[in-house]
Amino acid sequence: MSAWIKRVVQIVLLLSGVAFILYGLIRGEAGVVLSKATKICLECVGIG
Amino acid sequence: MDKKTNSLSSFISRFRVLIQAVATIVTNLHLPNFFKGEIHQGRTKMVCVPGLNCYSCPGAAGSCPIGAFQAVVGSSGFNFSYYISGILILFGVLLGRFICGFLCPFGWFQELLYKIPTKKLSTKRFEALRYLKYIILLVMVVALPVLVTNSLGMGDPWFCKYLCPQGILEGAIPLALVSDGIRSALGALFTWKAFLLGLVVLLSVVFYRSFCKWLCPLGAFYALFNKISLLEMNVNKGRCISCGKCVRACKMDVDVTKHPNHAECIRCGMCIKACPTDAVRFNYGFGKRRKSI
Structure with missing residues:
Protein backbone atom coordinates (compact mmCIF):
# COMPACT_ATOMS: atom_id res chain seq x y z
CA MET A 1 0.00 0.00 0.00
CA SER A 2 1.51 3.34 -0.99
CA ALA A 3 2.03 6.00 1.68
CA TRP A 4 -0.52 8.27 -0.01
CA ILE A 5 -3.28 5.65 -0.08
CA LYS A 6 -2.47 4.69 3.50
CA ARG A 7 -2.78 8.29 4.62
CA VAL A 8 -6.14 8.67 2.88
CA VAL A 9 -7.41 5.43 4.45
CA GLN A 10 -6.25 6.56 7.90
CA ILE A 11 -7.99 9.93 7.59
CA VAL A 12 -11.19 8.41 6.19
CA LEU A 13 -11.30 5.85 9.01
CA LEU A 14 -10.67 8.45 11.70
CA LEU A 15 -13.45 10.65 10.33
CA SER A 16 -15.74 7.61 10.01
CA GLY A 17 -14.99 6.68 13.61
CA VAL A 18 -15.97 10.13 14.85
CA ALA A 19 -19.09 10.16 12.64
CA PHE A 20 -20.10 6.69 13.90
CA ILE A 21 -19.71 7.78 17.53
CA LEU A 22 -21.80 10.91 16.98
CA TYR A 23 -24.52 9.01 15.10
CA GLY A 24 -24.56 6.34 17.82
CA LEU A 25 -24.90 9.03 20.49
CA ILE A 26 -27.80 10.63 18.63
CA ARG A 27 -29.52 7.22 18.36
CA GLY A 28 -29.21 6.77 22.14
CA GLU A 29 -26.77 3.86 22.11
CA ALA A 30 -24.68 5.31 24.94
CA GLY A 31 -27.71 5.10 27.22
CA VAL A 32 -28.05 1.38 26.45
CA VAL A 33 -24.35 0.86 27.25
CA LEU A 34 -24.64 2.81 30.51
CA SER A 35 -27.75 0.95 31.58
CA LYS A 36 -26.10 -2.44 30.96
CA ALA A 37 -22.71 -1.52 32.44
CA THR A 38 -24.00 -0.05 35.70
CA LYS A 39 -25.79 -3.27 36.66
CA ILE A 40 -24.02 -6.56 37.36
CA CYS A 41 -24.04 -8.45 34.06
CA LEU A 42 -25.56 -11.79 35.04
CA GLU A 43 -24.41 -13.53 31.86
CA CYS A 44 -20.84 -12.29 32.33
CA VAL A 45 -20.54 -13.59 35.90
CA GLY A 46 -22.27 -16.86 35.11
CA ILE A 47 -25.74 -16.40 36.57
CA GLY A 48 -27.89 -15.67 33.51
CA MET B 1 27.88 -2.28 13.90
CA ASP B 2 25.76 0.72 14.97
CA LYS B 3 25.55 1.35 18.65
CA LYS B 4 22.29 0.91 20.49
CA THR B 5 20.66 4.29 21.19
CA ASN B 6 18.14 5.37 23.80
CA SER B 7 15.12 5.86 21.54
CA LEU B 8 11.59 6.41 22.83
CA SER B 9 10.69 3.01 21.31
CA SER B 10 13.36 1.36 23.41
CA PHE B 11 12.21 3.23 26.53
CA ILE B 12 8.54 2.26 26.02
CA SER B 13 9.49 -1.38 25.41
CA ARG B 14 11.67 -1.56 28.53
CA PHE B 15 8.92 -0.18 30.78
CA ARG B 16 6.10 -2.22 29.25
CA VAL B 17 5.30 -4.13 32.45
CA LEU B 18 4.94 -0.86 34.33
CA ILE B 19 2.69 0.57 31.60
CA GLN B 20 0.57 -2.62 31.69
CA ALA B 21 0.23 -2.37 35.49
CA VAL B 22 -0.76 1.31 35.32
CA ALA B 23 -3.25 0.61 32.50
CA THR B 24 -4.86 -2.19 34.54
CA ILE B 25 -5.19 0.04 37.61
CA VAL B 26 -6.55 3.00 35.63
CA THR B 27 -9.05 0.69 33.92
CA ASN B 28 -10.13 -0.59 37.37
CA LEU B 29 -9.82 2.55 39.45
CA HIS B 30 -12.66 1.88 41.89
CA LEU B 31 -10.67 -0.44 44.15
CA PRO B 32 -12.84 -0.01 47.30
CA ASN B 33 -15.70 -1.72 45.42
CA PHE B 34 -13.78 -4.99 45.64
CA PHE B 35 -14.43 -4.94 49.41
CA LYS B 36 -18.01 -3.75 49.13
CA GLY B 37 -19.10 -6.36 46.57
CA GLU B 38 -20.63 -3.79 44.24
CA ILE B 39 -19.78 -2.24 40.88
CA HIS B 40 -19.19 1.37 39.87
CA GLN B 41 -22.37 3.02 38.57
CA GLY B 42 -21.08 6.36 37.34
CA ARG B 43 -21.42 7.87 33.87
CA THR B 44 -17.85 6.95 32.93
CA LYS B 45 -19.30 3.49 32.22
CA MET B 46 -20.78 5.05 29.07
CA VAL B 47 -17.27 5.11 27.59
CA CYS B 48 -15.33 2.02 26.57
CA VAL B 49 -11.87 1.16 27.79
CA PRO B 50 -9.50 -0.05 25.04
CA GLY B 51 -8.76 -3.52 26.44
CA LEU B 52 -10.78 -6.59 27.44
CA ASN B 53 -12.01 -5.63 30.90
CA CYS B 54 -15.38 -6.83 32.21
CA TYR B 55 -17.76 -4.04 33.19
CA SER B 56 -18.98 -6.25 36.02
CA CYS B 57 -15.56 -6.05 37.63
CA PRO B 58 -16.11 -4.14 40.90
CA GLY B 59 -13.28 -1.76 40.04
CA ALA B 60 -14.15 -1.16 36.37
CA ALA B 61 -14.18 2.53 35.49
CA GLY B 62 -15.49 2.06 31.94
CA SER B 63 -17.19 -0.50 29.73
CA CYS B 64 -15.73 -3.48 27.92
CA PRO B 65 -16.04 -2.73 24.17
CA ILE B 66 -17.01 -6.31 23.33
CA GLY B 67 -19.62 -6.48 26.10
CA ALA B 68 -20.95 -3.03 25.22
CA PHE B 69 -21.28 -3.93 21.52
CA GLN B 70 -23.30 -7.04 22.37
CA ALA B 71 -25.43 -5.07 24.86
CA VAL B 72 -26.45 -2.63 22.11
CA VAL B 73 -27.03 -5.13 19.29
CA GLY B 74 -28.78 -7.51 21.67
CA SER B 75 -31.19 -4.82 22.83
CA SER B 76 -34.61 -4.60 21.21
CA GLY B 77 -33.92 -1.16 19.70
CA PHE B 78 -30.77 -1.76 17.64
CA ASN B 79 -29.22 -4.31 15.29
CA PHE B 80 -25.84 -2.60 15.03
CA SER B 81 -23.80 -0.33 17.28
CA TYR B 82 -22.37 2.69 15.51
CA TYR B 83 -21.24 4.12 18.85
CA ILE B 84 -19.06 1.17 19.86
CA SER B 85 -17.89 0.54 16.29
CA GLY B 86 -16.77 4.17 16.10
CA ILE B 87 -14.86 3.91 19.37
CA LEU B 88 -13.20 0.68 18.22
CA ILE B 89 -12.28 2.19 14.84
CA LEU B 90 -10.63 5.15 16.60
CA PHE B 91 -8.72 2.86 18.95
CA GLY B 92 -7.73 0.65 15.99
CA VAL B 93 -6.46 3.49 13.79
CA LEU B 94 -4.70 5.36 16.61
CA LEU B 95 -2.99 2.38 18.24
CA GLY B 96 -3.83 -0.95 16.53
CA ARG B 97 -2.72 -3.99 18.53
CA PHE B 98 -0.45 -1.84 20.70
CA ILE B 99 -3.54 -1.96 22.92
CA CYS B 100 -3.12 -5.75 23.25
CA GLY B 101 0.55 -5.43 24.09
CA PHE B 102 0.38 -2.52 26.52
CA LEU B 103 -3.14 -1.68 27.66
CA CYS B 104 -5.16 -4.91 27.98
CA PRO B 105 -5.55 -6.22 31.56
CA PHE B 106 -6.32 -9.77 30.40
CA GLY B 107 -3.29 -9.79 28.12
CA TRP B 108 -1.12 -8.75 31.07
CA PHE B 109 -2.71 -11.44 33.25
CA GLN B 110 -1.71 -14.08 30.69
CA GLU B 111 1.82 -12.71 30.50
CA LEU B 112 2.18 -12.96 34.27
CA LEU B 113 1.05 -16.59 34.09
CA TYR B 114 3.61 -17.24 31.36
CA LYS B 115 6.34 -16.10 33.76
CA ILE B 116 5.68 -19.16 35.93
CA PRO B 117 8.82 -21.25 35.46
CA THR B 118 7.71 -24.39 33.57
CA LYS B 119 8.41 -25.90 30.18
CA LYS B 120 7.23 -23.52 27.44
CA LEU B 121 5.75 -24.69 24.15
CA SER B 122 5.74 -22.97 20.76
CA THR B 123 2.44 -22.00 19.13
CA LYS B 124 3.92 -22.01 15.62
CA ARG B 125 2.36 -25.35 14.66
CA PHE B 126 -1.08 -24.09 15.74
CA GLU B 127 -1.07 -21.13 13.35
CA ALA B 128 -4.43 -22.14 11.87
CA LEU B 129 -6.06 -21.48 15.27
CA ARG B 130 -5.33 -17.76 14.79
CA TYR B 131 -8.36 -17.56 12.51
CA LEU B 132 -10.70 -18.83 15.22
CA LYS B 133 -10.81 -15.40 16.87
CA TYR B 134 -12.19 -13.83 13.67
CA ILE B 135 -14.96 -16.46 13.57
CA ILE B 136 -15.75 -15.75 17.25
CA LEU B 137 -15.92 -12.01 16.48
CA LEU B 138 -18.28 -12.50 13.55
CA VAL B 139 -20.47 -15.25 14.99
CA MET B 140 -20.62 -14.73 18.78
CA VAL B 141 -20.21 -10.95 18.99
CA VAL B 142 -21.84 -9.60 15.81
CA ALA B 143 -24.29 -12.20 14.46
CA LEU B 144 -25.82 -14.33 17.23
CA PRO B 145 -26.91 -11.49 19.57
CA VAL B 146 -28.87 -10.02 16.64
CA LEU B 147 -30.20 -13.21 15.07
CA VAL B 148 -31.16 -15.29 18.12
CA THR B 149 -33.65 -13.23 20.09
CA ASN B 150 -36.45 -13.79 22.58
CA SER B 151 -40.06 -12.70 22.24
CA LEU B 152 -39.08 -9.14 23.23
CA GLY B 153 -36.52 -8.98 20.44
CA MET B 154 -33.57 -9.14 22.86
CA GLY B 155 -30.51 -11.30 22.24
CA ASP B 156 -27.95 -12.76 24.63
CA PRO B 157 -24.34 -11.50 24.75
CA TRP B 158 -23.09 -14.85 23.44
CA PHE B 159 -19.39 -14.21 23.85
CA CYS B 160 -19.73 -12.80 27.38
CA LYS B 161 -22.16 -15.50 28.39
CA TYR B 162 -20.54 -18.63 27.03
CA LEU B 163 -16.87 -17.92 26.32
CA CYS B 164 -15.34 -14.91 28.04
CA PRO B 165 -13.15 -15.96 31.00
CA GLN B 166 -12.61 -12.35 32.02
CA GLY B 167 -16.17 -12.12 33.41
CA ILE B 168 -15.38 -14.93 35.85
CA LEU B 169 -11.92 -13.66 36.75
CA GLU B 170 -12.84 -10.00 37.24
CA GLY B 171 -16.57 -10.20 37.90
CA ALA B 172 -17.82 -13.46 39.41
CA ILE B 173 -14.86 -14.35 41.64
CA PRO B 174 -14.39 -10.98 43.40
CA LEU B 175 -18.15 -10.41 43.72
CA ALA B 176 -18.85 -13.93 45.01
CA LEU B 177 -16.07 -13.62 47.58
CA VAL B 178 -17.85 -10.81 49.40
CA SER B 179 -21.51 -11.25 48.41
CA ASP B 180 -23.59 -14.18 49.72
CA GLY B 181 -26.33 -13.35 47.22
CA ILE B 182 -24.06 -13.65 44.20
CA ARG B 183 -22.36 -16.75 45.60
CA SER B 184 -25.66 -18.58 46.10
CA ALA B 185 -26.88 -17.68 42.60
CA LEU B 186 -23.90 -19.14 40.73
CA GLY B 187 -24.88 -22.22 38.75
CA ALA B 188 -24.03 -24.36 35.74
CA LEU B 189 -23.06 -21.38 33.60
CA PHE B 190 -20.53 -20.28 36.21
CA THR B 191 -19.13 -23.83 36.37
CA TRP B 192 -18.72 -23.91 32.57
CA LYS B 193 -16.99 -20.53 32.44
CA ALA B 194 -14.84 -21.28 35.47
CA PHE B 195 -13.71 -24.42 33.60
CA LEU B 196 -12.86 -22.25 30.57
CA LEU B 197 -10.95 -19.80 32.78
CA GLY B 198 -9.00 -22.71 34.28
CA LEU B 199 -8.21 -23.97 30.79
CA VAL B 200 -7.03 -20.53 29.65
CA VAL B 201 -4.89 -20.23 32.79
CA LEU B 202 -3.26 -23.62 32.16
CA LEU B 203 -2.69 -22.83 28.47
CA SER B 204 -1.26 -19.43 29.35
CA VAL B 205 1.36 -21.00 31.59
CA VAL B 206 2.81 -23.03 28.72
CA PHE B 207 1.79 -21.02 25.63
CA TYR B 208 2.40 -17.27 25.33
CA ARG B 209 -0.95 -15.39 25.29
CA SER B 210 -2.98 -18.32 23.98
CA PHE B 211 -6.31 -16.50 24.49
CA CYS B 212 -5.08 -13.43 22.58
CA LYS B 213 -3.74 -15.54 19.73
CA TRP B 214 -6.69 -17.86 19.25
CA LEU B 215 -9.86 -16.62 20.93
CA CYS B 216 -9.99 -12.89 21.63
CA PRO B 217 -12.54 -11.06 19.40
CA LEU B 218 -11.19 -7.69 20.50
CA GLY B 219 -7.70 -8.68 19.37
CA ALA B 220 -9.25 -9.87 16.09
CA PHE B 221 -10.83 -6.45 15.54
CA TYR B 222 -7.64 -4.53 16.29
CA ALA B 223 -5.65 -6.97 14.12
CA LEU B 224 -7.64 -5.72 11.11
CA PHE B 225 -6.14 -2.26 11.75
CA ASN B 226 -2.48 -3.20 12.23
CA LYS B 227 -1.58 -2.48 8.60
CA ILE B 228 -3.14 0.98 8.54
Missing part, protein backbone atom coordinates in the same frame (compact mmCIF):
# COMPACT_ATOMS: atom_id res chain seq x y z
CA SER B 229 -2.67 2.04 12.16
CA LEU B 230 -0.84 5.31 12.86
CA LEU B 231 1.42 3.30 15.14
CA GLU B 232 3.51 0.78 13.25
CA MET B 233 6.76 -1.13 13.42
CA ASN B 234 9.63 -0.03 11.22
CA VAL B 235 12.80 -1.94 10.41
CA ASN B 236 15.65 0.25 9.20
CA LYS B 237 17.23 -1.94 6.51
CA GLY B 238 20.40 0.14 6.62
CA ARG B 239 20.94 -0.70 10.26
CA CYS B 240 19.67 -4.32 10.18
CA ILE B 241 22.47 -6.89 10.25
CA SER B 242 20.10 -9.87 9.72
CA CYS B 243 21.17 -11.51 12.99
CA GLY B 244 17.66 -12.94 13.52
CA LYS B 245 17.52 -11.92 17.19
CA CYS B 246 14.22 -10.08 16.67
CA VAL B 247 12.56 -13.14 15.13
CA ARG B 248 13.73 -15.37 17.97
CA ALA B 249 12.55 -12.83 20.56
CA CYS B 250 9.02 -12.58 19.12
CA LYS B 251 6.55 -14.74 21.06
CA MET B 252 3.70 -13.89 18.68
CA ASP B 253 5.46 -15.86 15.89
CA VAL B 254 6.01 -12.81 13.67
CA ASP B 255 9.08 -12.09 11.55
CA VAL B 256 9.22 -8.32 11.97
CA THR B 257 11.86 -7.94 9.24
CA LYS B 258 9.49 -9.42 6.64
CA HIS B 259 6.08 -8.41 8.03
CA PRO B 260 6.51 -5.43 10.39
CA ASN B 261 2.78 -4.79 10.48
CA HIS B 262 1.56 -8.37 10.66
CA ALA B 263 -1.94 -8.79 12.12
CA GLU B 264 -0.54 -10.88 14.98
CA CYS B 265 2.03 -8.27 16.07
CA ILE B 266 0.92 -6.84 19.43
CA ARG B 267 3.66 -4.14 19.37
CA CYS B 268 5.12 -5.55 22.60
CA GLY B 269 8.54 -4.29 21.59
CA MET B 270 10.42 -7.50 22.37
CA CYS B 271 12.04 -7.21 18.92
CA ILE B 272 13.06 -3.62 19.75
CA LYS B 273 14.72 -4.77 22.96
CA ALA B 274 16.42 -7.70 21.20
CA CYS B 275 17.84 -5.68 18.28
CA PRO B 276 21.55 -4.98 18.86
CA THR B 277 21.68 -2.14 16.29
CA ASP B 278 18.48 -0.24 17.12
CA ALA B 279 17.13 -1.07 13.66
CA VAL B 280 13.60 -1.82 14.92
CA ARG B 281 11.48 1.05 16.19
CA PHE B 282 7.92 2.24 16.50
CA ASN B 283 6.73 4.72 13.87
CA TYR B 284 3.86 7.08 14.53
CA GLY B 285 1.98 9.39 12.21
CA PHE B 286 0.16 9.74 8.88
CA GLY B 287 1.52 8.27 5.64
CA LYS B 288 4.87 9.80 4.69
CA ARG B 289 4.78 12.19 7.65
CA ARG B 290 5.09 9.38 10.16
CA LYS B 291 8.11 9.61 12.42
CA SER B 292 10.36 7.02 13.94
CA ILE B 293 10.17 7.39 17.71
